[in-house]
Amino acid sequence: MAEPKRQPLSVVPSVDGEVELAARADDELMLLARGGRAEAFDALVRRHQARALDVAAKFLGSPAVARDAAQAAFVELYRALPRYRANGAFTAFWTRVLLNQCRMAARARGTERRHLDGFAQEPRPVAPLPDERLLATERQRDVQRALARVSEKLRAVVVLRFAGDLSLSEIATALDLPVGTVKSRLFAGLAQLRALLEETP
Amino acid sequence: MKGSRPTRDELARLLEGEVVATRAAELDAAGRDDAGLRAELEAERALHASLRASVPELEGVDLVEAVRAGLEPAPAPGPSRQGRAVAAAAVALAAMALAFVVWSGRPSTDDARVKGGPADAVERWTGVWAYTVAADGRSAPLSSVLRAGDGLAFSYLNASASPFSHLLVFGVGPSGAVFWYYPAWEQAEEDPEAVAIRAGPEVVSLGEKIVHPLEPGRFVVRAVFATRPIRVSEVEEMIRELGAVRAQDVEHVPLPGTVQQRVVVEVVP
Numbered sequence: 267m268a269e270p271k272r273q274p275l276s277v278v279p280s281v282d283g284e285v286e287l288a289a290r291a292d293d294e295l296m297l298l299a300r301g302g303r304a305e306a307f308d309a310l311v312r313r314h315q316a317r318a319l320d321v322a323a324k325f326l327g328s329p330a331v332a333r334d335a336a337q338a339a340f341v342e343l344y345r346a347l348p349r350y351r352a353n354g355a356f357t358a359f360w361t362r363v364l365l366n367q368c369r370m371a372a373r374a375r376g377t378e379r380r381h382l383d384g385f386a387q388e389p390r391p392v393a394p395l396p397d398e399r400l401l402a403t404e405r406q407r408d409v410q411r412a413l414a415r416v417s418e419k420l421r422a423v424v425v426l427r428f429a430g431d432l433s434l435s436e437i438a439t440a441l442d443l444p445v446g447t448v449k450s451r452l453f454a455g456l457a458q459l460r461a462l463l464e465e466t467p
Numbered sequence: 468m469k470g471s472r473p474t475r476d477e478l479a480r481l482l483e484g485e486v487v488a489t490r491a492a493e494l495d496a497a498g499r500d501d502a503g504l505r506a507e508l509e510a511e512r513a514l515h516a517s518l519r520a521s522v523p524e525l526e527g528v529d530l531v532e533a534v535r536a537g538l539e540p541a542p543a544p545g546p547s548r549q550g551r552a553v554a555a556a557a558v559a560l561a562a563m564a565l566a567f568v569v570w571s572g573r574p575s576t577d578d579a580r581v582k583g584g585p586a587d588a589v590e591r592w593t594g595v596w597a598y599t600v601a602a603d604g605r606s607a608p609l610s611s612v613l614r615a616g617d618g619l620a621f622s623y624l625n626a627s628a629s630p631f632s633h634l635l636v637f638g639v640g641p642s643g644a645v646f647w648y649y650p651a652w653e654q655a656e657e658d659p660e661a662v663a664i665r666a667g668p669e670v671v672s673l674g675e676k677i678v679h680p681l682e683p684g685r686f687v688v689r690a691v692f693a694t695r696p697i698r699v700s701e702v703e704e705m706i707r708e709l710g711a712v713r714a715q716d717v718e719h720v721p722l723p724g725t726v727q728q729r730v731v732v733e734v735v736p
Contacts, residue, residue, distance in 0.1 A: 304535075307534075308531050308535075311530055311531050311534050312529070312531060315528070315529070315530045315531075316521065316525075316528075319522065319525040319528055319530075320521050320522055320525065323522040323524075323525055324518070324522070329522050329524040329525050332522070332525065333525065333528065333530075336530060337530050337533045337534055337537055338537070340530060340534040340537075341534060341537040341538060342655065342656055344534070344538055345656070346656070363655075363656075366655035366656070367655055369655065370654075370655045372644075373644065373646070373679075374680075405513070405517055406517050406520055406522075406523075409514065409517040409518060410522075413518070417642060417643075417711075418642065418643070418644070419707070424518065425518075428515060428518035428519045429518065429519065431519070449485065452483070453476055453479055453480060456476070456479050456514070457475075457476055457479075459514070460475060460514070463514075
């Protein structure tokens with residue numbers, strides 16, 4: 267069977283075929299959204315929102331602020347549609363947009379200490395949790411509090427690697443850094459995190 | 468085990484696949500007999516799992532509607548500034564207080580000198596004055612202590628024989644975070660340039676009270692007079708390269724053709 271021809275990315279792809287939006291590549295969804303298909307952008311939001319929220323929450327130390335930052339990042343992504351170059355580099359582009367919004371949210375919100383206070387005040391789940399899940403949640407909160415105190419440049423790499431599930435080379439592309447620098451920041455960030463957790467009573 | 472006992476850093480590298488195959492095999496074999504090593508590996512694995520785990524409060528959140536709402540055309544925004552107390556009354560009070568300070572206490576020629584540089588004609592007639600403006604509108608010249616939550620206001624003199632065309636005022640916190648006073652930087656995708664300034668023998672009030680949520684600790688306010696519209700991205704990149712400590716400590720940041728002023732304060736709660 268002949269291979270299907272790849273559609274040039276500079277052309278807005280058709281959505282009349284059998285390929286559902288959810289199965290389309292990010293670049294294609296960006297082009298469809300640029301062409302006025304609002305549901306294509308919705309599909310993009312649905313695809314990336316969970317990870318974006320996790321990245322923002324771990325970068326900012328506050329789920330509430332993270333929600334606003336992730337929302338703002340998607341709005342910025344939409345506004346960037348006219349200048350987006352669909353060359354297969356969506357992950358790097360989107361990561362930069364998201365991190366920019368996180369940084370702006372951190373500036374607007376203030377110090378890391380305030381982030382931590384805000385995180386501590388987040389409402390807890392009302393329903394009781396099984397013991398093992400409670401312990402895991404407490405552990406996660408400890409890690410989150412410590413992570414918020416890791417220096418920003420190290421934290422960005424740690425968060426993108428684990429919460430963003432990006433490879434080291436994807437992080438390098440997104441942050442415009444050599445892969446070696448990303449590696450050293452990742453392990454330095456983990457070392458800083460461990461030291462901060464050891465300080466925790 | 469043939470090699471040295473692994474550090475937690477090496478175990479982290481092992482989990483990330485950043486240890487050479489022979490060493491990875493050695494660690495794997497050692498872990499079978501060494502309960503302590505197994506425990507350390509488990510601890511590192513648990514840390515990575517915690518970092519990967521989704522945030523419970525955000526599970527199931529759907530942003531689609533919120534994003535759509537954010538794309539609705541909004542009314543034209545007024546002049547606001549990141550981190551600034553936006554109440555118009557407060558700004559008006561601050562501007563009035565600033566005008567009073569400048570009018571009643573115009574700095575002497577000596578005060579106007581840019582600190583830390585040679586006493587030539589340029590710097591005698593070029594300088595920025597910073598004032599603190601409290602929530603109740605009271606203002607005072609910036610001393611070595613700044614209360615978190617107090618705003619800053621600025622005025623400048625640009626009266627040398629070869630005056631400057633642009634001005635940047637920003638602060639660097641203890642972690643290297645940059646807080647912009649002039650120009651304002653409100654949108655991540657924007658890259659504003661230094662504000663255009665007037666030349667002349669009068670002190671010019673910049674007339675705004677700007678409050679940034681500063682963390683306690685050492686805070687360095689920098690003013691940069693330039694002959695070109697330097698963009699914030701250029702400065703932010705330079706600060707990143709300098710690192711947090713040097714960004715605070717160096718007398719002049721490397722921006723050729725500029726005259727700079729640096730004031731070190733301690734932000735207190």
